[in-house]
Amino acid sequence: MANLITSIRIICSIALLFFPVLSTSFYALYIVVGITDMIDGTVARKTNSVSEFGSKLDTVADFVFVAVCIIKLIPVLNVETWMYIWIAVIFVIKVINIVSGYVMQKKLVAVHSVINKVAGALLFALPLTLRFIELRYSAVVVCAVATFAAVQEGHFIRTGKA
Numbered sequence: 001m002a003n004l005i006t007s008i009r010i011i012c013s014i015a016l017l018f019f020p021v022l023s024t025s026f027y028a029l030y031i032v033v034g035i036t037d038m039i040d041g042t043v044a045r046k047t048n049s050v051s052e053f054g055s056k057l058d059t060v061a062d063f064v065f066v067a068v069c070i071i072k073l074i075p076v077l078n079v080e081t082w083m084y085i086w087i088a089v090i091f092v093i094k095v096i097n098i099v100s101g102y103v104m105q106k107k108l109v110a111v112h113s114v115i116n117k118v119a120g121a122l123l124f125a126l127p128l129t130l131r132f133i134e135l136r137y138s139a140v141v142v143c144a145v146a147t148f149a150a151v152q153e154g155h156f157i158r159t160g161k162a
Contacts, residue, residue: 101157
C-alpha cells in the first residue's frame with residue numbers, strides 16, 4: 001500500500017508538468033503530492049511494510065517532485081542573485097554532509113531531525129505563499145532554517161549522532 005501511495009506521488013508530480021504553474025489545479029495537485037509524501041512512510045510503518053525498495057522509491061519520488069518544481073517554478077519566480085548564492089551554499093553543505101557521512105560510515109547517511117523536517121515543510125509551503133508573501137521575505141526564512149538544518153545535519157554525522 002505504501003509503495004502504491006509513493007507511486008501516486010510520482011505520477012502526480014509528473015502530471016504537474018501539464019498544469020499551468022500557480023493555477024488552482026496546479027496547487028491542488030501540488031497539495032496531493034505533499035499529502036502522499038507525508039503519509040507513505042506512516043502507512044509503511046503502520047502496516048509493517050517498510051522495505052529497502054520502498055525507501056528507494058520514496059527517494060525517487062522526492063527527486064521527481066523536486067525536479068518538476070524546479071522546471072515549473074524557477075521560470076516564473078523572481079529569484080534574486082543572493083537567493084541563488086544562498087541556495088548554492090546550502091547545497092554545498094549538504095554535499096559535504098553526504099560525502100563525510102559516506103567516508104565515516106561507509107554508507108549514505110540520512111538525518112531525519114526535527115529541524116530537517118521543518119525545513120522541508122517550509123520549502124514545500126513556499127510556493128503556496130507566493131500569492132501573499134513576496135519571495136524575498138519567505139526565502140530568507142526558508143534559507144535560514146535550511147542552513148541551520150544542514151549545519152546541524154553535518155554536526156550529527158560527524159559526531160556519530162546520525
